[in-house]
Amino acid sequence: MATLNLNALGKTYPGGVTAASDVSAEISDGEFVVLVGPSGCGKSTILRMIAGLETITTGQLDIDGSRVNDREPGERDIAMVFQNYALYPHMSVRKNMEYGLKNEGLPKAQIAERISEAARTLRLEGYLDRKPRQLSGGQRQRVAMGRAIVRQPKVFLFDEPLSNLDAKLRTELRAELKALHHRLGATFIYVTHDQVEAMSLADRIIIMNAGRVEQIGTPMDLYLRPATRFVAEFIGSPSMNMLEGRIGADRASLSFDSAPPLSLRGDLPGVEGQRIALGVRPEHLDLAGDSAGRIDLSVRFVEQLGADTVVHGAVSGAEVPLAVRLAGVQRHETGTVLPLSYAPGNLHLFDADSGRRLEVEAG
Ligand SMILES: Nc1ncnc2c1ncn2[C@@H]1O[C@H](COP(=O)(O)OP(=O)(O)O)[C@@H](O)[C@H]1O
Ligand SMILES: [Mg+2]
Known part of the structure; x- marks a missing residue:
C-alpha cells in the first residue's frame, strides 16, 4: 500500500533558485504517474523531495496519510533509479543488487531468493557475476532496476532512467517497465522530458512548466483537452x-x-x-x-x-x-x-x- 499526497510542495534552493512552487497531486496506490516537462522545470527536484534527498521548503508530503517531510530517506520505504545507473563499478551485478539488503540484515537465503527472482524478471540470470563495465547500457539499467526491486519498496521513483539509451532500446525497456509495474503492483513515479515516453507509460501524467503544474490527467485527457497552450504544444x-x-x-x-x-x-x-x-x-x-x-x-x-x-x-x-x-x-x-x-x-x-x-x- 502506498498513496502519496503532495500538498502545495515548494522548493527554493540555497542561493535563491525556486525550482518548484505549489505542486499538488494525489497519487493512488499502484498508480504509474509520469512527471513530464522541459529540462529545468523542476521534475528531479520534486522526485528528490519525495525520496527525502532534498528538504521540502514549503508544503507537506504525506505517504499513506502520514506526514513524512522530516523522515530520513531510509525510513520512507522508497527506492530510486537514476539516469546514470549509479552502480558500484568494482562490484559484480549480484553484489550490487545485494548491497542494500545486506545492510538491512536480511537472512542470506532470503537475499539469494530475491536476487534470483529479480534476475529472472529482468533477464539478467547469465550476468550476475559480471562487473558493470562488462554490460551494455540497457543491461546496466536493468541492474539498477534490480537493485530497487529486491528491496521490495512500496514506491519506486525513476529519474529519466532511459535517457542514456538508444531509441530502439528505449522502446524495448519501456515495454519492460510497463510489464514490471503490472507485475509488482507498486506505485511508480517516473520523470522524463520525453512526451512520447510519458504518453506510453503513464496511467496519469503531471505536466510541469517552470516549477508549476500545468495539468494533471490521463494521456488522452492531455491530448484531447489540453488545459493550456503550453500543454497543447508540449504533447504531440x-x-x-x-x-x-x-x-x-x-x-x-x-x-x-x-x-x-x-x-x-x-x-x-x-x-x-x-x-x-x-x-x-x-x-x-x-x-x-x-x-x-x-x-x-x-x-x-x-x-x-x-x-x-x-x-x-x-x-x-x-x-x-x-x-x-x-x-x-x-x-x-x-x-x-x-x-x-x-x-x-x-x-x-x-x-x-x-x-x-x-x-x-x-x-
Ligand atoms: N542543488 C541545486 N542548487 C541550486 N539550484 C538547483 C539545484 N538543483 C537544481 N537546481 C535548479 O532548479 C531548477 C530545476 O531543476 P531540476 O529539478 O533538476 O529540473 P529538471 O529535472 O526538470 O530538469 C533548475 O533551474 C536548476 O538549475
Ligand atoms: Mg532532471
Whole structure:
C-alpha cells in the first residue's frame, strides 16, 4: 500500500533558485504517474523531495496519510533509479543488487531468493557475476532496476532512467517497465522530458512548466483537452499548429491575419477583439480534395517517414508556420499550395495572453 499526497510542495534552493512552487497531486496506490516537462522545470527536484534527498521548503508530503517531510530517506520505504545507473563499478551485478539488503540484515537465503527472482524478471540470470563495465547500457539499467526491486519498496521513483539509451532500446525497456509495474503492483513515479515516453507509460501524467503544474490527467485527457497552450504544444509531435487571431464583433467568429474567418457554433467566452490562439494538430488536418479548403498551406519541405508524411510550410500569404501529417507515402513539391480541411471538433481555443483553454465549440 502506498498513496502519496503532495500538498502545495515548494522548493527554493540555497542561493535563491525556486525550482518548484505549489505542486499538488494525489497519487493512488499502484498508480504509474509520469512527471513530464522541459529540462529545468523542476521534475528531479520534486522526485528528490519525495525520496527525502532534498528538504521540502514549503508544503507537506504525506505517504499513506502520514506526514513524512522530516523522515530520513531510509525510513520512507522508497527506492530510486537514476539516469546514470549509479552502480558500484568494482562490484559484480549480484553484489550490487545485494548491497542494500545486506545492510538491512536480511537472512542470506532470503537475499539469494530475491536476487534470483529479480534476475529472472529482468533477464539478467547469465550476468550476475559480471562487473558493470562488462554490460551494455540497457543491461546496466536493468541492474539498477534490480537493485530497487529486491528491496521490495512500496514506491519506486525513476529519474529519466532511459535517457542514456538508444531509441530502439528505449522502446524495448519501456515495454519492460510497463510489464514490471503490472507485475509488482507498486506505485511508480517516473520523470522524463520525453512526451512520447510519458504518453506510453503513464496511467496519469503531471505536466510541469517552470516549477508549476500545468495539468494533471490521463494521456488522452492531455491530448484531447489540453488545459493550456503550453500543454497543447508540449504533447504531440509535430507540435499542435497555433494560429493567432481576434474574436469577431458577433462573438461567434474569429478573424485571422493568416486564414479565412472561422465561424463558431457557440458564443465565445471572451470579448470582441480579444486575442486568442486557435490550435489544430497536424494529424487533424487533411487534404481538402478540391480548392474549397479552409486553409491553404504553402509547402516548404516534406518529411517522408514511410508510414506517414509530414508536410511543413506556412499559411499561404502569411508567415505563420503550419504542419500537416498525411497517411502513407505522399509526394508534394516545395512551393505548391495545398488546400487543407479540418473537422471542427478537433479545434482548440486558448486565450492568447493567459494561455488558458477557452471552452467553445468551433463550427
Ligand atoms: N542543488 C541545486 N542548487 C541550486 N539550484 C538547483 C539545484 N538543483 C537544481 N537546481 C535548479 O532548479 C531548477 C530545476 O531543476 P531540476 O529539478 O533538476 O529540473 P529538471 O529535472 O526538470 O530538469 C533548475 O533551474 C536548476 O538549475
Ligand atoms: Mg532532471
